[in-house]
Amino acid sequence: MSVPSIDLNTLLSTCVHALVVYPVLICGLMLVPVMTVWIFYLLTGWRNKAVHQAVYRALKAEYERQCEDQRLARMAEGKKQYELQLALHSVWEQVTSLSHAFHGTTPQIEADLWEISKLFxxxxxxxxLPECYRPFYVELMAIARGLTHLGTQIDSGRAEGEDLDFYQKWVEELWARFRLFELKNNNQQRRLxxxxxxxxxxxxxxxKHYCLAMYNPAYQRFPGMLHIVELMLEESSVPAEQLSEHVTALMKQLSKLAVSFECERYGFLNGEDSFLNLLLKSCRVHSN
Structure with missing residues (x-):
């Protein structure tokens, strides 16, 4: 049996191949898990970074949204408060105008008088203040004391919507009642x-009709009583509606004087052409 011949070159190349290729293959096989773990950690880091960035952007957007909502809420609250303060200032202006109206003037007239007084x-x-307007003035002072608790200036206003509406309606209702009273009172004053x-x-x-009337004490006192009533009417000491009772009493007093003079002159009431009948006709006209 013959022994095959071995080529040394082939043997040498085989050994070299085994010494070079096998370690490379072994190292490659060992690097696969390492590379896999490294790639896994790398992808995990990218994922975590992306998640963190997304969470950061979401939190930032939420924070900006909340800041914007708070800013808008503060603006709305400030606008509401400013509107309430302006409304409070408007109510104070109405109170001031109404106070001047009670005294028969206006804020503009008072401002002009102030400028003239400074000039000269x-x-x-x-x-x-006319006495007949005093009940309205007392009520106005009650409103002013209530408004003082809400603030007297725009920058110090502490008004609440419900309180301000209450005082606003009160002032408007007082204005209406005063205007109605003033109109009726002025008309009655002209008639009186x-x-x-x-x-x-x-x-x-x-x-003139009765020559002895000048010596009668009641006739002499009558001009004084008439002057007192005229003075009360001129100064508006009492409402004209109440003063009409005094005017009626004066007319009755004058009628009694005429009756007494008629009886003293004739001993009885004279006919249709007497001064007393003319006076009584005048009384009936005024009573109607």
Whole structure:
């Protein structure tokens, strides 16, 4: 049996191949798990970074949204508060105008008088409140004291919507009642002035018609009573509706004087053409 011959070159190349290729293969096989783990950690890091960035962007967007909501809420609250303060200032202006109206003037007239007084160095004329307007003025002062608790200036206003609406309606209702009272009172004052003028004329005619009337104490006191009523009407000491009772009493007093003079002169009431009948007709006209 023959022994095959071995080629040394082939053997040498085989050994070299085994010494070079096998370690490379072994190292490659060992690097596969390492590379796999490294790639896994690398992908995990990228994923975590992406998640962190997404969470950061979401939190930042939420924070910005909350900041914007808070800013808008503060703006809305500030606007609401400013509107309430302006409304409070408007109510104070109405109170001031109403106070001047009670004294028969306006804020503009008072401002002009103030400028004139500063120009000439004179004192401001004092405001005079008619007594018939005093109940309205007392009610207005009650409103002013209530408004003082809500603030007197725009920057110090502490008004609440419900409180402000309450005082606003109160002032408007007081304005309406005062205007109605003023209109009725002025009309009644004009009628009473006309009646007082007629009463004074009748009193003068009574003195001319009866020669002894000038010596009668009641006739002499009558001009004083008439002057007091005229003064009360001029100064508006009492409402004209209440003052009409005094005017009616004056007319009755004048009628009694005429009756007494008629009886003293004739011993009885004279006919249709007597001064007393003319006076009684005048009384009936005024009563109607």
């Amino acid at each position: 160095g004179a004192l401001m004329p004092a405001l005079v 002035q006309h009646r007082l003028s007629e009463i004074r004329a009748l009193h003068t005619s009574l003195g």
